[in-house]
Amino acid sequence: MRMIRSGLLMLLLGLLPAHAQTAAPVSGGPVDPAKLQDLVLANRVLTDLNVIDGFGHVSMRHPTDPNRYLMGRSVAPALVVADDIMEYDLDSNPVDARGRNSFLERFIHGEIYKARPDVMAIVHTHSPGVIPFSVSSVPLRPVFHLGAFLSPSVPVFEIRNPAGQSNMLVSNPALGQSLASVLGDRNVALMRGHGSVVVAATIPMAVFRAHYSNVNAQLQMQAMSLGGPVTFMDPEESQKTLGVIDQIHGRAWDLWKRAALEKMPK
Amino acid sequence: MRMIRSGLLMLLLGLLPAHAQTAAPVSGGPVDPAKLQDLVLANRVLTDLNVIDGFGHVSMRHPTDPNRYLMGRSVAPALVVADDIMEYDLDSNPVDARGRNSFLERFIHGEIYKARPDVMAIVHTHSPGVIPFSVSSVPLRPVFHLGAFLSPSVPVFEIRNPAGQSNMLVSNPALGQSLASVLGDRNVALMRGHGSVVVAATIPMAVFRAHYSNVNAQLQMQAMSLGGPVTFMDPEESQKTLGVIDQIHGRAWDLWKRAALEKMPK
C-alpha cells in the first residue's frame, strides 16, 4: 500500500514542473517511539563498544514503510537523541530536514536498503579491528563461533574500482550501488582504507555483528601472530552457528542497552 | 546422606509411570546467602576483568549436596542477582526453573562436576587472550608464576571430534562428557574457536585462574612476538608455585569483590 501511494506520488510529481520535482518525499508515517529509542540507543551502544567514535552511523528501515529509512543527523553518534533522527527515502533524500544536516555517506544506507529487502538495519563503522583487513591481502574470516556471520566471506569494497582517485566517501547513489553490489547477499563488507558496513534484519543483530566483526578481527590478528597454522570456522559450522546467534544475541543487547540507558541524560 | 536420599529418590522414581520420571529433581537444600552472594559477585568480577562479556558463565557446586550445582539463568553475567541463581542436578536438569531460562551450554558444568569430584566451581569464558591459542597449533603454556596452574598442559577440545560439523555449542550431555574427558585432571581446557573452561576447588580460585589464563595468554603472545626463544615455567617450578597461589589468591579476590560490591545497586 505504501508502494502504491509512493507510485502515485511519483506519477503526480511527473505532472509537475521540473523544479517542483525536488520536493521532499512524503513521510512513511509515525514510528513507534520504542523503536526510535532502540535506534538512538544503538548509536550510543556502538560508541561504548568502540565500534564507532565521532564518526560512523547506524540506520533502520522504516518499520511500516519499506521505502523509507531512519538515521541520526550529522552529529557524533554518542550525542544522538530522538529529535536527531531523520527520515529518508531510498534515494537518501530527507523527508523533512528541519535544518538538520545529513551524513555525506547516507547513500550507503539507501542503496543497500534498495538492493536488500531482507535488511532492516545497517551500521557503517571505522572500527579499529577491521580496518587492517581492509588494506591487507589477508581476508577477514570467522575465527570463533560468535563471528560465524562472517561466513562465507567478507568482500572488500575498493572504491578505486568505481571512482578512481576519490575522496574515499560513498557520497552519491552510484557509489552506494557499487558498494551494495560488492556486499551482495553477505552480512559484512569491508571498505578499503575506510571501515566496514554491516547489515542485519534487526537493530540488535546489526549491533551484534558490528561488534563481533571487530572482536573477531582482533582475535584473528592475534592468532595469526602466533605463527602456526590457524583453524578457521568451517562454512558448515558457521551456517549451523547462525541459529545459535539468533537465539542468544538478545542477551548481549539487553546488557548493552541497559548500560547505555543508565548513562543517558534524563 | 544426600547421596542416600538421592538414591532413594531414584528408586522411588523407578516405581512411577514413565512420564513422571521427567519431574524436576529435588533441591539439595537451602544455600548460605553469603555463598550465593559470592557466586553473584563472581559473575560481575569476571565481567569487570573482561574475562566474560554478554556471554560466558560461572557455576558452583551446591555447598551441601555434591549432586547439585548452582548457576545464573540465561542472562548477561553482569546483570545476575541472587534471584537469578538456578539449581541443577548433574544431568543439568533445573530443580525449580520458575520460568527462568537455562544456558544452552549448562552441560559443560554438570558433566565436569560428575567427572571431577574435586571441582567446586567452574567458569566458561570467551576471553580474548585464550581464543587465539584455541585455534592455533601453538599451545598455551605458563609464562609467569601466576599462570602456574596452566601446567602441565592446556588441552584443546576440538568439538569436531565428537560432533563433526556442529553449531559449536556444548549443548548436550554427550558433548559435556567429551569436554570433561579432554579436560581430564587439569585446571583449564581451551575450546577450539570458542573459549575456555576453568575449574577450581573454590569460586575465588576459579575466578583467579580464569583471569590469569587470559593474562598469561596475552603475555605469551607478546613474548613470542619478540622473536627470540621464550623461557616457560618448568613443570616443577609450576608445581611448587601452586602453593604460593593458594596462599595469595585471596588478596586479588578481596580487591575484585570489593570493587564489584561498590558498583552493585543497593
Next chain:
Amino acid sequence: MRMIRSGLLMLLLGLLPAHAQTAAPVSGGPVDPAKLQDLVLANRVLTDLNVIDGFGHVSMRHPTDPNRYLMGRSVAPALVVADDIMEYDLDSNPVDARGRNSFLERFIHGEIYKARPDVMAIVHTHSPGVIPFSVSSVPLRPVFHLGAFLSPSVPVFEIRNPAGQSNMLVSNPALGQSLASVLGDRNVALMRGHGSVVVAATIPMAVFRAHYSNVNAQLQMQAMSLGGPVTFMDPEESQKTLGVIDQIHGRAWDLWKRAALEKMPK
C-alpha cells in the same frame, strides 16, 4: 598594525641600554575567553584521547597578534585552567610569567609559528602509536581516510643531526628551527625516540590530526603484522580526502569538547 607596533617597539628597544632589552615582550592584547577556553579544553581532550599524558603540550597563535602565541604553564595538560595560559613572543619569551614556569620545549612552538604563517595551533605529543615509527626505518603512512593529512610524507626529526648526543629536548631556538625545517610544509613530523609535532590552522584540526596520527599508526602496525602487502592511501586520494576532513572534523571536536566540559570542575 600589530606588526607595525611591534616594529616600533623593537626600534625603541634598540635605543635603550642593553640590559633593558631583556625586558619581557609586550602583550598581543586580550584574548576572546571562548578561544582561551578552547585551548584549555584541547589540553584535556588530548589527555582523554591518550594522545598526551603528564607530558606533551598544545598551543595556539594569538588570535589578534601573529607574533605571539599562547600555551599552558609547565603543568600536566589535564590540570590546565585558563589562568595557566601564558603568552609568548615567537622567540618564546613569556610576556608576563607571574611566577609561572614555562615548558623547556616551548621553542618547538615559537619556531614553527615563525616558519609557518599558516599554522595557528600546534600539538607536541609522546603518543604511543607514533613513537615506534619514530625509531623504525618503516615510515608512518596514511592507511585510512582519516589519516589523509599524513600525506605526502611524515618526516622524522633526528635530533642527533643538529645536536649530536643530547638530552633529547628541543630546548633552544636553534633546535626549534631545525625541527621546523624538517617539518617543512607538512602537517606532522615525528621526533626520534620522543614523539611528534602536529600543526594545523585551528585547534580542533590540530587535535584531530594528533589523535588520528596515533590511530593511523596503530592501524598501520596491525595491518603490517598480518604479513601480506598493505594498500596505503594514494597521494591523490589523500589530497582529495583533506576536503572531507575539513568538512567533518568538527563533529569529533564537538563530541570531545562536550565530554571534557562535563568533567571540568565548575
Next chain:
Amino acid sequence: MRMIRSGLLMLLLGLLPAHAQTAAPVSGGPVDPAKLQDLVLANRVLTDLNVIDGFGHVSMRHPTDPNRYLMGRSVAPALVVADDIMEYDLDSNPVDARGRNSFLERFIHGEIYKARPDVMAIVHTHSPGVIPFSVSSVPLRPVFHLGAFLSPSVPVFEIRNPAGQSNMLVSNPALGQSLASVLGDRNVALMRGHGSVVVAATIPMAVFRAHYSNVNAQLQMQAMSLGGPVTFMDPEESQKTLGVIDQIHGRAWDLWKRAALEKMPK
C-alpha cells in the same frame, strides 16, 4: 646515630637468652604523615597506571632511620590506607606487626635497601609490558627519552641460578641478596617469569620509573614488530636525559597523585 643505637641494641641482644633475640626490632621513630601519605598514594597510583594489580608492592626507606623501611601489609595495593603501613628492619623483620600479615617477598626490599644506600623507594611489579622481556632473549632497552633510566642495561634475575626449581618467590634474605646483586647499581631489574623491581631516590621517581618501564617495553615491542631496524637511545643520550627526567617527573606525579586523592574515601 641510628646506626650506633642499632649497634648497641644488637650488643644488648647478644647478652640476652636466645629466644629473646627474636624480639621485634625497635622503631626508627615516627614518620611525617605527609610522607606516609605519599607511600599510600603510590600504591593507588601504581594500580591506576596498571603497573600493579592485586599483587605487587611499593616501599620507602624510613625517612629518619636508614635501617628501617616502610611498606603496606599483605593486601591488594589499591586498598592500602595509612594504618596498613608496617615498619621493617633491613632483615625484613616487622617492628610491630599488630596482627598484620607481611608480604612473602619483603626481602626484595630489605636486601636492596642494605645493598644500595642511595635507594629510598622500591617498587616490585608484575607489569604486563616487562614480563615478555623477562622471558625472552631480547633485552629491554630505552627506546624513547622517558625510558632513559633503563640505560645502561636492564639485567634479568633468573631465580633458577640461586634457587634451582623454586616457587618463584624472593621469599628469604639469600634470594633477596641475589636479586640485589643482579640489580647492581642499575635502576631496574627484570625477574624471569615474574616481573620487575624498580628503585629510586624518591617515591615519585620510583613510580615514574615503574610506569615508564612498562610504557617503554610496550613501545619497544611495537617498534620491533614493524620489522625494520630500531634506533635505541644511545648511552650518552640516556645519561644526559636523566637530568631532564629529574627536572620534569614531578609534573606527572602531581597529576597522578591528584587523581588518586580524588578517588580516596574521605
